[in-house]
Amino acid sequence: MKLKLFILVVTISIFFNCKNEAKSEAESDPIVENTSKVIDIVTLSMEFQMPDTIPSGWNTFKYNNKANETHFFRFVKLPEGITVENFINEADPVFEEGMDLINAGKPEEGFAAFGKMPEWFSNAIPSGGSGLIAPKSSAISTLYLEPGLHSVECYVKMPNGKFHSTMGMVKEVYVSDAKSDTEPPKATNTIDIKEDGFHISGDLKKGEHIFQVNVINQKLHENFATSDVHLVRLEDIADINILEAWMVWYDPKGFITPVPNGVKFLGGYNDDNEGSTGYFQVDLKPGKYAFIAEVPNARDKGLLKEFEVKD
Numbered sequence: 001m002k003l004k005l006f007i008l009v010v011t012i013s014i015f016f017n018c019k020n021e022a023k024s025e026a027e028s029d030p031i032v033e034n035t036s037k038v039i040d041i042v043t044l045s046m047e048f049q050m051p052d053t054i055p056s057g058w059n060t061f062k063y064n065n066k067a068n069e070t071h072f073f074r075f076v077k078l079p080e081g082i083t084v085e086n087f088i089n090e091a092d093p094v095f096e097e098g099m100d101l102i103n104a105g106k107p108e109e110g111f112a113a114f115g116k117m118p119e120w121f122s123n124a125i126p127s128g129g130s131g132l133i134a135p136k137s138s139a140i141s142t143l144y145l146e147p148g149l150h151s152v153e154c155y156v157k158m159p160n161g162k163f164h165s166t167m168g169m170v171k172e173v174y175v176s177d178a179k180s181d182t183e184p185p186k187a188t189n190t191i192d193i194k195e196d197g198f199h200i201s202g203d204l205k206k207g208e209h210i211f212q213v214n215v216i217n218q219k220l221h222e223n224f225a226t227s228d229v230h231l232v233r234l235e236d237i238a239d240i241n242i243l244e245a246w247m248v249w250y251d252p253k254g255f256i257t258p259v260p261n262g263v264k265f266l267g268g269y270n271d272d273n274e275g276s277t278g279y280f281q282v283d284l285k286p287g288k289y290a291f292i293a294e295v296p297n298a299r300d301k302g303l304l305k306e307f308e309v310k311d
């Protein structure tokens with residue numbers, strides 16, 4: 001029951017924030033010099049190397065995951081007066097305590113522990129990011145960011161069950177009032193996220209694609225995540241049902257590395273508000289693929305769609 005209450009509180013809060021997000025009209029911030037370049041994000045092991053300050057508006061990110069683990073990056077806009085320190089000191093320990101209890105075979109106590117989340121947590125706003133990206137791979141994402149202090153984070157779990165965010169994979173980034181002059185790219189395909197799942201349009205033939213993801217309807221799922229999209233390449237040995245179960249972080253075997261056999265993550269578009277749009281680019285080679293959201297029971301929700309790219 002506590003979990004349901006927590007979800008309700010978070011849902012109401014996200015709805016409230018969506019409706020009250022005001023665009024800042026403040027003057028340009030001179031800290032940002034070049035506002036049109038691609039912003040590099042690099043991970044060597046368990047960190048984000050990227051600028052501390054970036055412009056608001058449209059930004060294109062190249063995430064270069066040089067690590068041996070699958071990672072992602074996502075932006076979360078922090079509530080007024082909250083910094084990444086608050087996340088590390090007040091929210092991470094709650095996730096850790098809950099997850100440790102679930103891992104110890106005590107799911108009820110674990111979910112009850114998540115109810116101890118600080119009040120401000122429900123006012124943090126997911127603001128888009130990449131999908132999961134395989135080791136030694138890179139991905140390009142274009143996101144629209146509102147000004148303000150953000151946390152950039154990854155919460156895949158290490159083989160010992162610890163979240164990457166508690167191992168240093170969280171970085172404070174200030175999105176300045178200065179607006180980037182980056183334009184969103186011209187999409188080859190669209191993915192509309194609606195109440196009943198993904199609606200994909202455009203030819204899925206081999207070659208370069210730019211996917212435009214439109215969050216038409218958003219909702220909070222049982223794992224506190226909202227509907228997002230991850231692109232995976234599936235080798236013949238891959239089992240789609242194992243992948244579907246793996247996408248749930250609160251499962252002791254979920255969202256933990258190594259990823260399921262025969263699965264390679266190629267990026268995507270992370271949690272964002274209803275009404276938002278973002279882009280990701282990918283070069284599709286012939287083979288089997290799926291779009292999947294980081295939610296429980298993705299297939300039943302229309303948030304798991306398989307497709308094949310012909311030679």
Ligand SMILES: [Cu+2]
Nearest residue numbers: 071154156164
């Ligand atoms: Cu990570």
